[in-house]
Amino acid sequence: MNFTKEEIQGDSLVHHFNKIIDLYPNSYLVESAYFYKGFYYLQKYGITGDVADIKSARLLFIEFLGKYSNTVFKGLVKEYLKTCNATLTI
Known part of the structure; x- marks a missing residue:
């Protein structure tokens, strides 16, 4: 899933992810919303360059990773985390 430049500039997606997380804490959608919220900020950094x-x-x-240690996203999240850490050490 890639977000458009317009979606990233507005932060409206984060509002919707937070709404899912807050309103449906026991839903199967929360894990995905949490993942995409992190991915959103990673993509946003690529556009804004804001640390x-x-x-x-x-x-x-x-x-x-602390909340969802058995997630299907685990490998992907670990790679994204490596990217974040490498970017912050530059």
């Missing part, structure tokens, strides 16, 4: 975005992505991926 706060990559830090947000990193934090969300760390929290995600």
Whole structure:
């Protein structure tokens, strides 16, 4: 899933991900919403270059792995986390 530049500039997606997480905490959708929220910030950093975005992505991926240790996204999230860490050490 890739977000458009317009979607990333607005932060409206984060609002919707938060809504799913808050309103349906026991839903199967929460895991995906949490993952895509981190991925959103990773992509947003690619457009904005704002270090706060990559830090947000990193934090969300760390929290995600703590919450969902048996997730199907585990390998992918670990790779994204490596990307975040490498970017922050440059």
